[in-house]
Amino acid sequence: MAYPSGPPPAPPAQSLGSTNTVFITETRFDLSYIVTPPGIIKAVLVVLNLLCFTCVEASAFRSNGRGVYFVFVSLVGLACTGGLLLMYLYHVVEKYHNFKWLKVEMVGCVVLTFLNLIAATMAVAFGNAAYSAAGFFGYLAMVLYGVDAFLKAKALKAGELAQGSRVHTKQTHITTPPALP
Template identity: 35%
Template sequence: MADPGFPNQHTTTTTVTNTEVITNLRYDNTYLYTLEGKLKIAQIACVILSLIAISFSTYNMWYQNSAVTSISMFGFWFSLFMLVFYLFHVVESFYKIPWLKIEMIFNACWPILYIISAAVAAGQTGLNFSYTLSLFFGFAAMFAYGYDALLKYQALQRGELAQGNNVVHKQTSTTATY
């Protein structure tokens, strides 16, 4: 006779997550057509345009320009390297490195630095049009980095890889006893 406190059957669910990555380096331009790829291109373009605008100022030797120039150049190089890493699947080859977390931290810090440097440029907008132009592109870069940080955060919450696939296999079995 079955105990009334226990059910007559139970269900067991086994979840297995496999990581599927291809570790050889190869060129694949499909990343450019994803939202993250378009954001990387927008970041690079806005940073370069901000840098060019501040460099052609008649007051380009002022100390305020060094903040904008430094932030723009470091953002340019980091975004360019990450774009190349995604295009050549370096990120997928080294999938054990927490790429999403690294990018999320960088993309979360860069809007803060851009708002500071844009505020410095905004203080000089009465002096030169190039400061206003640099301010515009700095704010555009700030929003691109901020949105990319949000996307990286959401991907981390879902447990995604930066490149490659996590394949989840679920197996459910029901056992009945009478």
């Protein structure tokens, strides 16, 4: 059948559905975050930062400039990572979902990766056993901060949420072209 007035009508259009984002804006304690990969990484980083701090503070050379810098990096990492872990556990991140959490976390993880690299290298170069142990834990923290930064960059690229859920509803709408005269 030919269409003398122009091209044939377009085939029926189908909509694939819609996506709704759901945020619960009440703060509540929820331990389910701890078993997710980012939650495990944050919990291990809190322990590693505590170990780094303890190793240097237990040393006889804790007031050395290297030790002071290492303690500073460990405490900054502990405060940032521990604070974020608490905010995720209490769903503060979900409550303030308009803030760019993933981007801020990614930048923070990159900065802490380099700070731990410098601090651990300085500690290992000192030659003291306590500093060497602290340097080992510092290198582990550096690797985990790097992995966390990579995961945050990947999540940003995929358009994921820091916390909350997306509900996918699948509704198919079929639009038929108008009847021919």
